[in-house]
Amino acid sequence: MIKSMEGEIAKALPSVITPERFTRITLSALSTNPKLSECSANSFLGAMMTAAQLGVEPNTPLGQAYLIPYRNHGRLECQFQLGYKGLIDLAYRSGEVxxxxxxxxxxxxxxxxxxxxxxxxxxxxxxxxxxxxxxxxxxxxxxxxxxxxxxxxxxxxxxxxxxxxxxxxxxxxxxxxxxxxxxxxxxxxxxxxxxKSDFVRAISTDETIKDTISDDMFAEPDVTIVDSETGEVVAASEGGET
Structure with a gap:
């Protein structure tokens, strides 16, 4: 599925990352953290495309972003998280800082x-x-x-x-x-x-789970279900950054 998305990835990525490199990074994240391969395919692709549209590398030593498996009301799904270095990169790219x-x-x-x-x-x-x-x-x-x-x-x-x-x-x-x-x-x-508002929209994707894909991932809804008793999303036992 990732390979089949290379065309969409290429359209989403900024010039600083090639589609081939991004695909390798994503496949490496899957091999490093096996729990990611157990996530729903749509949520993984949603997190992957969010990272692509932001132009940040997920699950690498750069610390720009992470794809993290989370138990979302009993279902294993992939959450997108910005790292602090990714946040800094986005602020610089805004052109105001x-x-x-x-x-x-x-x-x-x-x-x-x-x-x-x-x-x-x-x-x-x-x-x-x-x-x-x-x-x-x-x-x-x-x-x-x-x-x-x-x-x-x-x-x-x-x-x-x-x-x-x-x-x-x-x-x-x-x-x-x-x-x-x-x-x-x-x-x-x-x-x-x-x-600018583009930066605000970008950081709004932090800690979201999206199971739909479009040319504007910022507009796609966050499908995270918060536990009504604890107010929290329960993480998978082997979740976390890799």
Whole structure:
């Protein structure tokens, strides 16, 4: 089915990724995580085409995006997730941002910040023995010299993820907490950036399951079913990033 979709993949992909490379990446994801091959074919193809239209490589060391098997009301389906590096790439591609970064602050770093009319952010990493993570922050500068930053404590991130993330407690939240924390603070700070509607539509695909395919995957509905008792989507036992 993936091979048969190469024509559609070619039309969806930006010039930075060839259809052949994207197909190889997708097949590699299947061989690395066998649970993906047990997902419904439509949801896998939907996640694959979402990644293609965004121009991000799923399940590679680049950390741009992930195809993750999830148990969606008893049915194994494939969820698309953006990585924080994919989020950064999309922000740069918007053409409005000249710099965007996300960092982890450890307990032995020199770190202070102030809000108010003259906000300030100061971070000097410790040269060694930085200790445990305590804060995460993201900062952006626009091409017209505007800027913004957002700081979240590790407790802030955990509380936010428990409330808003369908996948908290599973997948990348367990295997790469710092990456997911950086993505969380990036999404929060980018709410204040003057980015175009195309970018907003792109990040709306994060943590979605789509079982229909079209020339505009952003418009396709998210078919995730949230458990009425727990309010969560239950992950497959072998889910997560690969």
């Amino acid at each position: 000249k710099m965007i970064q996300a960092h982890t602050v450890y307990e032995n770093d020199d770190f202070t910040y102030e809000l108010g009319l003259e906000p300030k952010l100061h971070h000097i990493p410790a040269k060694s023995d930085r200790g445990a993570p305590i804060f995460f922050y993201a900062v952006f500068h626009t091409k017209d010299d505007g800027y913004g930053f957002e700081v979240m404590s590790i407790e802030d991130v955990q509380t936010h993820a428990q409330k808003y993330s369908k996948s908290y407690g599973n997948g990348p939240w367990q295997t790469n907490f710092e990456e997911m924390a950086k993505k969380t603070v990036l999404k929060r700070v980018l709410k204040y950036a003057p980015l």
